[in-house]
Amino acid sequence: MQFALLIYHSPEEFAMRKNDYNDPHLGAWRAYYKALVEAGVYVGADALEVPETGTTVRVKEGKRRVQDGPYADTKEQLAGFIILELPSVDAALEWAARCPGASLGAVEVRPLAPEAKRRGFTG
Amino acid sequence: MNEINQEDTHRTIERVARESYGRLVAYLSSRTRDVAGAEDALGNALVAALAHWPQDGVPQNPEAWLLTAARRSLIDVIRHQQVVLASEPTLQFLKESSTEAALSTEFPDERLKLLFVCAHPAIDPAMHTPLMLQTVLGLDAARIAQSFLIAPKTMGQRLFRAKTKIRSGGIPFEIPQERELPERLDAVLEAIYAAFGIGWDDMAGADQRRRDLAEEAIWLARVLLQLMPGEAEVQGLLALMLHCQARRPTRRGADGRYVPLSEQDPKQWSLPLIEEAERHLAEASKYGRPGRFQLEAAIQSVHAERGRSGRTDWAAIALFYEQLNRISPTIGRRTGYAAALAEANGAEDGLAVLDAIDQDAVSAYQPYWAVRAHLLQRLGKGPEAQHAYDRAIGLAEDPAVREFLLQKRG
Numbered sequence: 001m002q003f004a005l006l007i008y009h010s011p012e013e014f015a016m017r018k019n020d021y022n023d024p025h026l027g028a029w030r031a032y033y034k035a036l037v038e039a040g041v042y043v044g045a046d047a048l049e050v051p052e053t054g055t056t057v058r059v060k061e062g063k064r065r066v067q068d069g070p071y072a073d074t075k076e077q078l079a080g081f082i083i084l085e086l087p088s089v090d091a092a093l094e095w096a097a098r099c100p101g102a103s104l105g106a107v108e109v110r111p112l113a114p115e116a117k118r119r120g121f122t123g
Numbered sequence: 124m125n126e127i128n129q130e131d132t133h134r135t136i137e138r139v140a141r142e143s144y145g146r147l148v149a150y151l152s153s154r155t156r157d158v159a160g161a162e163d164a165l166g167n168a169l170v171a172a173l174a175h176w177p178q179d180g181v182p183q184n185p186e187a188w189l190l191t192a193a194r195r196s197l198i199d200v201i202r203h204q205q206v207v208l209a210s211e212p213t214l215q216f217l218k219e220s221s222t223e224a225a226l227s228t229e230f231p232d233e234r235l236k237l238l239f240v241c242a243h244p245a246i247d248p249a250m251h252t253p254l255m256l257q258t259v260l261g262l263d264a265a266r267i268a269q270s271f272l273i274a275p276k277t278m279g280q281r282l283f284r285a286k287t288k289i290r291s292g293g294i295p296f297e298i299p300q301e302r303e304l305p306e307r308l309d310a311v312l313e314a315i316y317a318a319f320g321i322g323w324d325d326m327a328g329a330d331q332r333r334r335d336l337a338e339e340a341i342w343l344a345r346v347l348l349q350l351m352p353g354e355a356e357v358q359g360l361l362a363l364m365l366h367c368q369a370r371r372p373t374r375r376g377a378d379g380r381y382v383p384l385s386e387q388d389p390k391q392w393s394l395p396l397i398e399e400a401e402r403h404l405a406e407a408s409k410y411g412r413p414g415r416f417q418l419e420a421a422i423q424s425v426h427a428e429r430g431r432s433g434r435t436d437w438a439a440i441a442l443f444y445e446q447l448n449r450i451s452p453t454i455g456r457r458t459g460y461a462a463a464l465a466e467a468n469g470a471e472d473g474l475a476v477l478d479a480i481d482q483d484a485v486s487a488y489q490p491y492w493a494v495r496a497h498l499l500q501r502l503g504k505g506p507e508a509q510h511a512y513d514r515a516i517g518l519a520e521d522p523a524v525r526e527f528l529l530q531k532r533g
Contacts, residue, residue, distance in 0.1 A: 027516070027529050027532075028516060028517075028525050028529065030513070031512075031513040031514070031515075031516035031517035031525075031529075032516075032517040033517070034510075034513045034514065034517050035487075035513070035514050035516075035517025035518050036517070038486060038514060039486040039487050040486065089274075089277075090272075090273065093272045093273065093274075094272060094487075097272055097520045098517070098518055098519065098520050100522075100525070102520075103522040
């Protein structure tokens with residue numbers, strides 16, 4: 001079964017990330033990824049740029065609407081995601097608790113839709 | 124009634140609920156076999172107490188009052204059901220207890236039977252501890268879910284399923300026969316120790332008002348010891364937990380940083396808890412029946428000894444771990460053995476023990492990597508040590524531990 005760990009950061013955490021390689025948590029993240037890969041559960045992951053760089057698009061009644069900034073107007077914002085292959089949601093919660101993002105902000109665990117369903121979406 | 128008295132009454136209800144909850148649930152469910160039904164009935168009785176006691180005053184025998192109210196609630200439930208869903212034993216209990224005059228004053232303590240039911244082999248071992256916490260201590264599913272890192276809804280469903288199994292699976296409310304007692308008792312002790320372990324890991328303890336799981340586990344062990352005074356392993360478990368508890372606050376520096384056992388100041392350890400632990404351990408050893416928990420308590424006792432002698436007898440600890448691994452080897456005990464052996468004989472011997480452990484089994488076991496990193500560093504194997512530190516850091520859940528290891532990694 002595949003699970004997504006959706007990582008949410010506070011504005012302070014994003015601010016720290018801006019100074020490129022000065023992020024004090026870089027070591028913890030790097031170690032976390034290593035542990036995921038070596039435990040054989042890692043499928044993929046990526047980090048997102050800071051929320052201010054986002055642009056939100058909607059098409060309403062045939063009209064395009066473009067808005068500056070991220071979709072959700074919340075204090076904590078999506079900062080990245082990790083996809084893991086795991087036997088159960090219990091194991092996914094365990095890995096989420098070890099994620100540096102869990103002590104810095106929040107990590108949402110969400111199962112990926114089953115593969116057959118995903119193929120339906122993506123053709 | 125003025126506010127202060129109201130507050131007093133609320134506190135009395137809280138105290139009665141804490142002291143009597145398990146006894147009442149155990150008594151009711153041992154008669155009805157319906158744990159969920161007993162909990163609901165007692166929940167209603169406590170609500171009734173909150174409504175009546177502030178006005179009428181706290182009854183002379185609060186426990187008997189609650190039991191009568193719970194019984195009334197059971198009757199109400201049956202009356203309001205269109206179809207009678209109550210189990211045969213529940214109806215039988217209500218019939219009998221209506222004539223039982225003794226009910227109003229005294230009732231037997233059935234908590235031991237309830238503990239054995241919670242840790243019955245027919246129930247998923249992962250649910251033994253949550254069941255105990257809920258039925259004997261009255262913790263709610265959401266609180267238990269937090270500690271077990273499970274979604275509250277899921278925990279609620281799992282608890283419900285387990286209770287259904289108790290009701291309809293014919294799990295007997297009885298103390299096991301002598302022949303099967305050691306194994307069954309072991310399951311009870313394991314479940315109590317698991318609660319302690321979870322409380323122990325939960326260092327941050329987000330909400331101080333909430334009763335600490337580690338303390339709850341100690342309380343459960345005390346109840347068990349009271350009910351089974353002659354069992355060496357029960358005393359062993361209690362000694363083990365008291366020893367750990369004695370050092371608990373010293374695991375963090377004033378600035379919140381992680382302090383490993385070897386760097387803790389023994390003067391900060393709680394002497395009364397250590398002394399109590401030692402008393403239990405000494406008493407347990409009189410029975411001449413060594414066991415897993417007595418051995419683990421003995422290891423902690425050696426650590427505590429540093430408070431008096433200023434040194435740690437690592438050879439003794441390694442020996443205790445060896446005995447533990449002979450009883451039943453686990454990754455944790457083998458890792459503990461490796462760490463002790465490294466201190467006693469040198470890092471190379473410890474590393475050899477770690478090398479012999481199956482690599483698949485340790486891919487997500489943090490302490491293994493922490494010990495391995497430490498030993499590799501001592502042997503001057505820089506790159507290998509860094510790799511092991513990364514694994515240990517990546518698997519750590521506690522930010523303070525993560526920070527500690529990051530600094531050691533360099």
